Amino acid sequence: MIISVASGKGGTGKTTVAVNLALSIDNVQYLDCDVEEPNANIFLKAEITEREDVTVEIPEINYDRCDFCGKCADFCAYNALAVVPSKVLVFPELCHSCGGCELVCPRDAIKWKKRPIGKIEHGSSGSTDFYQGILNVGEATATPLIKALKRRMDKDRIVVLDAPPGTACPVMETVEGSDYCILVTEPTPFGLHDLKLAVEVMKHLSIPFGVVINRDGIGDDRVEQFCNSNRISVLMKIPHDKRISTLYSRGVPFVKELSGWRERFRKLLLSIEEGVGNDFR
Numbered sequence: 001m002i003i004s005v006a007s008g009k010g011g012t013g014k015t016t017v018a019v020n021l022a023l024s025i026d027n028v029q030y031l032d033c034d035v036e037e038p039n040a041n042i043f044l045k046a047e048i049t050e051r052e053d054v055t056v057e058i059p060e061i062n063y064d065r066c067d068f069c070g071k072c073a074d075f076c077a078y079n080a081l082a083v084v085p086s087k088v089l090v091f092p093e094l095c096h097s098c099g100g101c102e103l104v105c106p107r108d109a110i111k112w113k114k115r116p117i118g119k120i121e122h123g124s125s126g127s128t129d130f131y132q133g134i135l136n137v138g139e140a141t142a143t144p145l146i147k148a149l150k151r152r153m154d155k156d157r158i159v160v161l162d163a164p165p166g167t168a169c170p171v172m173e174t175v176e177g178s179d180y181c182i183l184v185t186e187p188t189p190f191g192l193h194d195l196k197l198a199v200e201v202m203k204h205l206s207i208p209f210g211v212v213i214n215r216d217g218i219g220d221d222r223v224e225q226f227c228n229s230n231r232i233s234v235l236m237k238i239p240h241d242k243r244i245s246t247l248y249s250r251g252v253p254f255v256k257e258l259s260g261w262r263e264r265f266r267k268l269l270l271s272i273e274e275g276v277g278n279d280f281r
């Protein structure tokens, strides 16, 4: 079963929920797909035992064949190619490795070379099998690295995908194919605004979803009203509690220290598995 944990905006406690959920389940696989800023391992503290570079393929011009006709640059929708009188300029960061330029080249003048975009690290923490993607600084697109990371999924286990924040392509890439998505939000006008966007993404991708309200007690009850009036399950409320914040600041997941929470996360998982969004208020 694949459970992704997402949020319409950063800083809502998405990784907190994903980590505490994972630590409440035996034999889980955790993939930190927030590749621009992976931080789950601050809390999981997995010992990294493997590192692997991730590359994408970009065009390389064979000047023995190229006649600078310009057809490749005309075709490229991403402006990753420009043809000048005696050179074909390749802009690696813009290339989406679609392969189209090779198809349209009449002189078979395009070959491929690998370009590193980041790495995948693997390790374990107790019974949690941990992976994280780390995108190289300055890379424009995270989706190829997230794709590579998701190829490590072991679908015979429970897989927790820690999605990037927001609702852009890296989030779509992460949550696509999930059996369920937990949307983490906070009870503020900003939280509600971004939750609404995230809900639209889930509907568009036809992924079942429910909501966890983090820092319950701040703000107002409009997130809950929105969920109730749209028949969206509020799976859990995590209170705005100084003990939780203090543990967070020390890099300690609160299920390890505060009694009762491991059981609540297990119940949350059970409700997801049963296809019923229970209410744990």
Ligand code: SF4
Binding pocket: 061, 065, 066, 067, 068, 069, 070, 071, 072, 073, 083, 088, 104, 105, 106, 107, 108, 109, 110
């Ligand atoms: S389409 Fe082929 S031959 Fe034409 S400019 Fe591009 S690489 Fe050169």
Ligand code: SF4
Binding pocket: 058, 059, 075, 076, 077, 078, 079, 080, 081, 094, 095, 096, 097, 098, 099, 100, 101, 102
């Ligand atoms: S592979 Fe696709 S995106 Fe990259 S340069 Fe060729 S046409 Fe453009």
